[in-house]
Amino acid sequence: MPELPEVETIKNQLNLVTPFTIKSFARSNVSDSIIHTKIDKLKGKIILEVQRKGKMLNFLLSDNRHILSHLGMTGGWRISKEKVIEKHTHLQLTGECDGEKIYIAYVDPRRFGHMYLYNKKDAQNKLNELGEDLKSPDFTYSYFKEKVLKYPERFIKVTLLDQSLFAGTGNYIANEICARAFVLPHRKVKSLKESEIKKLYKSVFIVIDGATETGGTTFAGGYADTTGSVGGGVNHLVVFYQKICQMCRRNEVKKITLGQRGTYYCPKCQN
Ligand SMILES: [Zn+2]
Known part of the structure; x- marks a missing residue:
């Protein structure tokens, strides 16, 4: 998608x-x-x-x-x-x-x-109807923190996918944000420490900017740009669609289903 x-x-x-x-x-x-x-x-x-x-x-x-x-x-x-x-x-x-x-x-x-x-x-x-765009100057840390904490009982990844809070996220982006912040996607929002919310915020930019520079990310049969050519962003992924975690390059990535979406994480790197 x-x-x-x-x-x-x-x-x-x-x-x-x-x-x-x-x-x-x-x-x-x-x-x-x-x-x-x-x-x-x-x-x-x-x-x-x-x-x-x-x-x-x-x-x-x-x-x-x-x-x-x-x-x-x-x-x-x-x-x-x-x-x-x-x-x-x-x-x-x-x-x-x-x-x-x-x-x-x-x-x-x-x-x-x-x-x-x-x-x-x-x-x-x-x-x-959409929340702040992830690339907007108004997508600040205080905005992010306030919106993340809005629904304490939600799973972290499910909240990251909410377009009325964060416009532009999607399944691979949410998976990758959690991975880069070393946070498990299926933890409850209320369990987040301030330092983890900061890491999640920083990870948004790592994931978004990495993928934009390479022209978007393509998976089998998916996205093509206006010329019909596919992006190269798949090289940036650390857990999504990966067998081995690309952060530790050692442990097998686990896959679960969360909110009906494929959810990937490294059980060693993420807590
Ligand atoms: Zn790992």
């Missing part, structure tokens, strides 16, 4: 073809399960910029409307000089950037993604 570093990579690539003047658009006949609002009056409008909050892409249009796009499990955007004919293409925008004809297409085999065309106020309301 695309998490913050992957969505950040896609956002940066989309911005290479903005401002993008929309000439026409087409959608698949099954796109209703992804696109939850009316998509209309796009012709002649300009995509000025693409922003991101958590895993939500935010296309700013010249008429003050916004396209919000959440990629779900298998969604992605393609940028191409030719019409995108890839299977599972659900929305295709034909347009122009710097006088060049460009196609921007949303592709999603499993169709768990979500898209909305909103006015400014509705877009803001939707984005306000």
Whole structure:
């Protein structure tokens, strides 16, 4: 599933073809399960910029409307000089950037993604459902500590996955944050010492920045960027999908299920 570093990579690539003047658009006949609002009056409008909050892409249009796009499990955007004919293409925008004809297409085999065309106020309301973005300057230590401690009875990893607290986390990121902080993911939040909360906070940046630099992380059959190529971030993982812990390079990684998600940890490095 695309998490913050992957969505950040896609956002940066989309911005290479903005401002993008929309000439026409087409959608698949099954796109209703992804696109939850009316998509209309796009012709002649300009995509000025693409922003991101958590895993939500935010296309700013010249008429003050916004396209919000959440990629779900298998969604992605393609940028191409030719019409995108890839299977599972659900929305295709034909347009122009710097006088060049460009196609921007949303592709999603499993169709768990979500898209909305909103006015400014509705877009803001939707984005306000998310907590601070992990890369935002407002994602401070005091913010992190307050939100982590909000639900003392929760498992640490489950709280880290809560998008209304921490926008942009996902399963691999939460696993890796716990590992790098030497904290077991299935401990209760209330058992955390202040020093451990500090380590968790620091680990957020190690995990996020490591993965973004390499263009996102790819697992079998998963994420691809707008060119369809896969990221190299998998090299940074220390426990997720690992047999041997990459911190001690000695002990076998254990896998359990927590909140219905595969959860990985090193029983020696993490306490
Ligand atoms: Zn270890």
